Amino acid sequence: MSQQKTWEKRQEQTQQKKTAQVAEATKQDEHLTDEEKQMKMVELIETQRELMRSQGRTPPVITLPLLDHMIPYSVGFRARKEYPSVLDAFRQFSRNRTNDGKNAFSMRHIAVADSFPGIEVDPKLGWFRAMWLYARRVFQTHSIKPDAWIAPMRQEILDQYILLNETIMNGNTKRVEELTMAPYTQEATALADRKTGILYRWAFHREVTSLRILSLRAADGEFGKHMPKSGSRVAIQALVRFDTEQSIEMYDKDGNALHAPAPSAAPPPTKRGKALHIVPAVPKRVTEYLVVDRAFYDPDGKWKFRARYTPEPGRTPAV
Template identity: 25%
Template sequence: MAATRIACRSRALYVHAWPCIIAGCRTYSTALAQQPKPKPSSSSRSKAAPVQPKSKESAPKKSKTGADDLEEELKALDRMRRMPTVYPSTDLWGSPMASFDVQIPYDIRSMWNGTGTRRPFKAKDFVFALKHNVNNWLKNTFSMFTIARANAFPGLKNVQLRFRPATWRKLRNVQSCDPSSWLGPLRKIALETYRQTHVAIARQNEEVVKSLTAGEFQSKALHLMRRREKGHKWFWDITSDTSDPTLYAPDPTFMTRLRSFAMRLLRRNSSEQTHTVPPVTIVSIRAAEIYLAEQDPKVGHRLVIQALAKFDTTQVLKITDRHGKLVESELSKPHRVIQYVVLEKIGWYDSPWKLREQIYRT
């Protein structure tokens, strides 16, 4: 770069200058002074822009803990408990619900004797059956206590829970056929409901079927009635003995049980010995407090009770065609029928016990 001579009043000196500056006759200081100032940015990220507070919606949400969920559920339950006082005609507790865990107990005596089976049972099978029966027995006893505390046994009034051996025997003995059993009236109600329902199915009386059944049992019964051939008539009846002496049998005493056990061991009079089978036996029962309103219901109690009844009867079903002739079938002859049916009672409804579901042994 060539040196340019610049004249000054005091003296002459030589400096190095950029050609562009010389051409415009500007120095670095004048160029910096004439440079346009930057305009303030309109971006929200500029330092001059005011900081806006974040809204609650944009703030990160805190994760709910188990205590918060429990508190919300308790508040919702409290609102539901107060709802009947605001809307008296609304029933929040009568919505359809699943069946309780009623269980068919195992017959350990038949398993030990090997009757009715094709394969020998192993030790683990007996252990499993024993645990199953003990679990069912404990739940039965707790449900019986719940029903007794609510005074909700059908056909009984003023059931008192006292610390006596007789009271606790009644609590734990669900399958008892004794007339003094707390479930004695329920067994008779179950038998009459079972009989009336099947007679109504045979006669195609939908009104009676709908009043005595519910849930899956009702849908199957109505489907069976509607798919029947036109002109066919059904005649259903129970031919076995269902009288009170058969329905109610006193519980055997200790000496009676000891004598029968000794006779089985000695195998005496095994062919002459007859055992009367009761037509109805309650094998499992469950109860839960579902009506949780602040005030007691106007009718009945707060419980929903489901009982699993074993029906062991001899039945006959005769079918005639449109010409009145008997249709030959195996059902037209007396045959033994064993069924396990769940009966349900909603305590705050003025309605009878209903057949809800049929359970099959696995």
Template identity: 20%
Template sequence: MNSLRAIQRVAPALMLANRVNRVPFTPAVALGIRGYATRHRQSEGKQILVRDYGVIANYVPPEATPSISDFHKWRLIKWRNMRNSVQNMLGIGLIKYKSLYEKWNSGRFLSLAEETYKDMNSAFARGDRHLLEEVCLDAMYSNLKNDLKKRNNVTWEWQYHGEVEAPKIVCVRCMGTSGFSKTGFSIGQVTVRMHTKQSLAVYDKKHRLVGGDPNNVQHVKEYVVFQRALTDPEDAWKVYGKVTPTEQKF
């Protein structure tokens, strides 16, 4: 019973939870096809560390726009979405300007983000801490590692069953110590809406199903924040955390 309660408490990290900083089919990294930069590297005799600024912006556009008949709510949502779109364009412009080693391409980024998201979920299910440390930044990795410690002699089997909708960029921001200069340290953060089909099954030591269902494919919607040091040639886009859409207040 204690094991099952622990499973029920931790399982939402994969299937349905969206809280901040929580968190293959055939994981490419595990097969050696795609590599990730390490979090601590030596470059020109200096150690480069990814800095933690927190989630720069957690705005998530609402799934539906209020009817124009409710003009007050409709106007506020339109204004917030327009302001976010302008900030996104500025963020992408700054990422393009400040990134000294990688040319921004939205399609290529979304493809990489989706693969990284699948690798993270697959590694978490298998308990692969090494891969988790490669695809996640400190806060996300720490939370997932703590969740792994709560497992009690059970095995997780997670499967990705495709997209419900294609991944979509919803928020882009850039921050650093250098303002509009190309010198200094700068990071980019991009929030991606992931709407995928997943299944999860949990088995005990005798391979008896004690949680989830391998045949129960669920639609999971998550907003995943990716971060990269723009001025570091060896850094890669990694999972910083997740944000939860907040209830709109008027």
């Protein structure tokens, strides 16, 4: 019984000591500015991350919250009937311009951090040349030109989109989780987790209209004293419109096609044997608005799909 009381007393003394230390630290922090408090918190997080690295553990990657993306809508003469009043149209026009401004700011932030995939921005440019370069380039978020800063990024995102759809159709839920982030993971894994005994084959045919980045947001997500191995502290999110032509083939366990064949599909042979006879399906147009996310301070980071956006009924997207 005496040992129990001794243990309880030690626990109480330890708790009192911790409480006193917290109170002292809080008292010291009262004289700090908000910026100094934030820097102190960053230093604490980085110290913990360094401790994990020294122990042979991989520290978790800092993830940005889902940022303020939006689909811009047309407010021109042809779209005048989509707005109840001129004031509503003006408000949408203002939201579009605000989005353009945030896109341009993010473009500049990415360029200064030299984080555009496949693009090198010379950091030694003189102020006049740099100003002229940024003035021409940062407002090209929606550009589909092959020489735009975002051109390699657009191709990377399209490749990931094709990979994601193939993975979903293959039913590989573990791989789907690696290619997505919450809240989109739940939707994607639900599509992949099929137990119907039906074989699915997905095919990408073409882009009906080129992939467009509608909303771009960039922020620093790594604040350590040392630059990350990837050489960039930037995390990027983008709301992207995919307007593609794709098809899905379905076969039962005997290899019989369960989908409508394309007009150009050859008739199935009378004797198939054990080999699956491929019957091309009718391509369909699919337009999706998805948010992609990538942390460039993660050496193994790839573009991941994070959320789905749906256009407002009765509104025409601007691009």
